[in-house]
Amino acid sequence: MIFGIAGIIISLVLLITLAYRGVPVILAAPVASAVCLIFSGAPLLASYTEIFMPAMAGFVGSFFPVFLVGAVFGVLMTVSGYAESIARTVTGWVGSRSAIAATVLTSALMTYGGISLFVVAFVMYPLAREMFRVADIPRRLIPGTIALGIFTFTMTALPGTPQVQNIIPGQFFETGAYAAPGIGLLGGALILGLGLLWLEYRRAALIRKGEHFESIESAPIIGGSADDGSSQQLETLIPANRVFPFLPLLTVFAVNFTCTLLIFPTLDWSYLADEQFGEITMEERSGLWAVLIAILAGILVLIALNFRDVRSLKVGFTDGVKRSMLPIFSTASEVGYGAVVASVAAFAVVRDSVFNMGAGALWTSIMTTSITAGLTGSSSGGMTIALNALGEDLRAMATADGTSLEAMHRLTAMAAGGLDTLPHSGAVVTLLIVCGLTHRQAYKDLGMVTLAIPVVVVLGLAGLVSVVGSF
Structure with a gap:
């Protein structure tokens, strides 16, 4: 048993090390799995074909449509010129001198509108760079500013966000994308407000030290990343149409809201109990289906608005399909x-130790999700790992101790968006590469707004919910 536990720890360290050194996770994860299995004495080949691959295929089968349509939608928003138009419009509203707030709000709007996170990063960098240059804000703050808009409150906290991190908990807790709206809105406001305060504080502090936009040298910008599978940044292929650039995003929000809260609850879903449909419930799939329909509706609206340029949009479809592959896999x-x-015997000891702490369903879910997200460097991957292993037990525990499943959905999703941005995170590495900066230059601020602040907010909200209940 000692060897088995040691194997789990060593495999986790290996996975983190390989990811930090730029080894693709598709390769690093099987290697780390093999190390875990060797130490536990489990059969390698059988575990790979009968455990590793079915779990991998199950995730792809459940969430590939969302990754696909999200990437396609994001690329189409870019090649149509709508993304740039939205960015410039928001900048006009906020003011070019408020480049930090304008970048955060624009990034957040695109993320909450259903555009893939990594696509938003590629779209926002050149726009943010120009705004920061004009305002003479130190360039090292660009990654943290973009990250605050795409890797935090719009990814996990705001009710209804179409990002996969908000869909996964519903698969286990039978909750919808709008679960615990009060908790989500308060948490989102706190993360946004504290994040902006930190970035503005850092801007003033760096300027007092004499740092300006061009004070540091950029690292070489490597085209693409291990997370999006592309080799170059997106280009606008169609002249920007400034008429109704927000309409596709509003369509995603409206359709998602309508399906989740108005249409789906009124339909007869009794046929889902049939064996051919896996004997599931509507609650298990409503979040996924609503987001899928919403983004598809956004794509159709975008095509309709650019019907004369539909041939050029084909490039967006092709690029979007390519960009969806590596992130999902x-x-x-x-x-x-x-x-x-989770299959090795030593894990049962670890699992039982966690549940025997007596922390309750909510705190157990938060802690296990945070730890696995941090170890894997992935919010969606870490949350899926934790809930696949413990989801049924957590749900039963919540029912027994009266914990709101909606509150657990929201805080579990938010917990996944904390430690996931440790330095080895693929999202962090990708964003720094896109911005042409190093960990040493930019991670301090990125880590503060995406890791430290969200973790503190989640702990505070969990304590509040433990006292007053869900809201």
């Missing part, structure tokens, strides 16, 4: 690794 590979770890 990278996350799925981490899920496969988690399934392997």
Whole structure:
């Protein structure tokens, strides 16, 4: 048993090390799985084909449509010129001198509108760079500013966000994308407000030290990343149409809201209990289906608005399909690794130790999700690993101790968006590469707004919910 526990720890360290050194997770996760299995004495080949691969395939089967349409939608928003138009419009509203707030709000709007996180990063960097140059804000703050808009409150906290991190908990807790709206809105406001305060404080502090936009040298910008599978940044292929650039995003929000809260609850879903549909419930799939329909509706609106340029939009479809592949398979590979770890005998000891702490369903869910997200460097992968292993037990525990499943959905999702941005995170590495900066130059601020602040907010909200209940 000692060797088995040591194998889990060593495999986790290996996974983190390989990811930090730029080894693709698709390769790193099977290697780390093999190390875990060797130490536990489990059969390698059988575990790979009968445990690792089914878990990986299950994640792809459940969430690939969302990754696909999200990437396609994001690329179409870019090639149509709508993304740039939205960015410039928001900048006009906020003011070019408020480059930090304008960048955060624009990034957040795109993320909450259903555009893939990594696509938003590629779209926002050149726009943010120009705004920061004009305002003479130190360039090292660009990654943290973009990250605050895309990797925090719009990814996990705001009710209804179409990002996959908000969909995953519903698969286990039978909750919808709008679960615990009060908690989500308060948490989102706190993360946004504290994040902006930190970035503005850092801007003033760096300027007092004499640092300006061009004070540091950029690292070489490597085209693409291990997370999006592209080799170059997106280009606008269609002249920007400034008429109704927000309409596709508003369509995603409106359709998601309408399906989740108005249409789906009124329909007859009794046929889902049939064996051919897996004997599921509407609550298990409503969040996924609503987001899928919403983004598809956004794509159709975008095509309709650019019908004359539909041939040029074909480039967006092709690029979007390519950009959806590596993110989904990278996350799925981490899920496969988690399934392997959960299958070894030593994991049962670890699991029982966690549940015997007596922390309650809410705190147990938060802690396990945070730890696995941090170890894997992935919010969606870490949350899926934790809930695949413990989801049923957590749900039963919540029912027994009267914990709101909606509150657990919201805080579990938010917990996944904390330690996931440790330095080895693929999202962090990708964003720094896009911005042409190093960890040493920019991680301090990125880590503060995406890790330290969200973790503190989640702990505070969990304590509040433990006292007053869900809201």
